[in-house]
Amino acid sequence: MAPAAQALAWMLAGTVLGAVVTALARAYALRRRLVDLPGERRSHQAATPRGGGVSIVLVLLAAGGILAVVAPGERPACLLAGAGLLLVAGIGWLDDHRPLPAWPRLCVHALSAALLAAAAWSRGGDALDVSVAFASALVLVNVWNFMDGIDGIAAMQALVVAVAWAMLAGAGPVWWLGLALAAGALGFLPFNFPRARIFLGDVGSGALGYGLAMLFTVGSQGGGPVARVLWVLPLLPFLVDASLTLALRILAGEAWWRPHVRHAYQVWARTLGSHVPVTLAYAAAAVLASMLMFLVRSGTSVIIIAACSTFLAVGALAWNRLRGASPVDGSTDELGRRNR
Numbered sequence: 001m002a003p004a005a006q007a008l009a010w011m012l013a014g015t016v017l018g019a020v021v022t023a024l025a026r027a028y029a030l031r032r033r034l035v036d037l038p039g040e041r042r043s044h045q046a047a048t049p050r051g052g053g054v055s056i057v058l059v060l061l062a063a064g065g066i067l068a069v070v071a072p073g074e075r076p077a078c079l080l081a082g083a084g085l086l087l088v089a090g091i092g093w094l095d096d097h098r099p100l101p102a103w104p105r106l107c108v109h110a111l112s113a114a115l116l117a118a119a120a121w122s123r124g125g126d127a128l129d130v131s132v133a134f135a136s137a138l139v140l141v142n143v144w145n146f147m148d149g150i151d152g153i154a155a156m157q158a159l160v161v162a163v164a165w166a167m168l169a170g171a172g173p174v175w176w177l178g179l180a181l182a183a184g185a186l187g188f189l190p191f192n193f194p195r196a197r198i199f200l201g202d203v204g205s206g207a208l209g210y211g212l213a214m215l216f217t218v219g220s221q222g223g224g225p226v227a228r229v230l231w232v233l234p235l236l237p238f239l240v241d242a243s244l245t246l247a248l249r250i251l252a253g254e255a256w257w258r259p260h261v262r263h264a265y266q267v268w269a270r271t272l273g274s275h276v277p278v279t280l281a282y283a284a285a286a287v288l289a290s291m292l293m294f295l296v297r298s299g300t301s302v303i304i305i306a307a308c309s310t311f312l313a314v315g316a317l318a319w320n321r322l323r324g325a326s327p328v329d330g331s332t333d334e335l336g337r338r339n340r
Contacts, residue, residue, distance in 0.1 A: 010176065011183045014059045018187020021055035026191065026198040034096055036199055048196050051096045053204010056155075056184035057089040060211050063180030067173060074173055077119040081214050084115035088141055088210045092202030102257040105202075106142075112210060113137035120217050129221045132228065137213040140235075143242045144209035148200055149266050150275040152193025155200065156283045158208040159185040161234040164290035165215050168231070168297070174219040181211045194276045226301040229308050233293040236308070237285040240315035241265060245323075264322040285315075 029049030068078035091108040113134045120133035148154035166178030220231040245263045249256040269278040296307045
């Protein structure tokens with residue numbers, strides 16, 4: 001089978017699996033009454049089942065299992081990273097059934113990050129590779145959890161990033177795992193956008209973050225600091241909003257780990273009265289960042305760092321402007337009353 005046909009079959013299989021499992025997860029959530037209710041710290045009005053992201057977990061695990069069979073050299077890394085993914089998804093699944101305190105979840109995330117670091121070590125990584133793997137897992141799992149607040153945004157953003165990284169890699173584990181993550185997101189998205197019939201849940205947002213950390217770890221391993229800056233570019237729309245909002249809440253002395261509606265994307269969605277244009281705008285920003293990644297990938301270190309710095313500066317200005325578009329005190333959710 002030609003490489004293009006293989007990739008298409010791989011994507012189709014992952015998308016179908018993702019869609020079927022999402023439908024089953026929705027039926028299960030309705031039966032078990034696993035439902036997110038509207039509230040002052042949520043950006044939706046209608047009661048909506050959660051936990052649909054378990055489909056993405058299964059797609060990634062299936063892809064990792066196949067990769068371990070066809071590429072024996074990657075088997076130790078696949079097993080270690082797969083165990084980390086199961087831990088992240090497992091604690092998220094438990095949290096979707098019965099909300100857990102923040103610190104036990106963070107401890108499990110740290111253990112999962114350590115397993116990804118061990119996976120990097122098993123692939124011949126040095127101390128920097130191992131450190132980057134640990135940090136990327138811990139950061140991206142929580143960033144995707146923080147940013148999963150309106151319909152479609154987390155899955156669509158992960159889809160864009162995964163496809164961009166797969167294309168950048170061109171072959172090998174990042175190509176196949178990137179396409180698998182994108183396929184899982186594609187199978188889930190019709191149930192979550194433009195109007196959510198099920199949410200990712202912590203099981204899904206954590207899995208997306210960990211899956212992206214896996215891709216980042218393998219794709220940037222051994223490339224040096226500047227190569228990692230290049231790979232970070234598609235992540236910047238989410239990283240800017242999440243990090244600046246988190247910093248602002250910490251400086252204000254707030255309980256930063258609690259749900260809220262103070263991210264720039266939430267303020268913007270509340271101002272517009274709809275999730276759809278905001279989700280699409282963030283996806284477009286990720287596409288632009290990905291295009292910039294391809295544009296500068298053959299450039300010097302100075303060019304790559306300048307491109308990333310420019311995107312960061314523009315992103316910070318946009319974040320400040322969007323957050324100023326509407327007063328936000330965290331006590332009300334006008335979007336919940338105006339949207340849907």
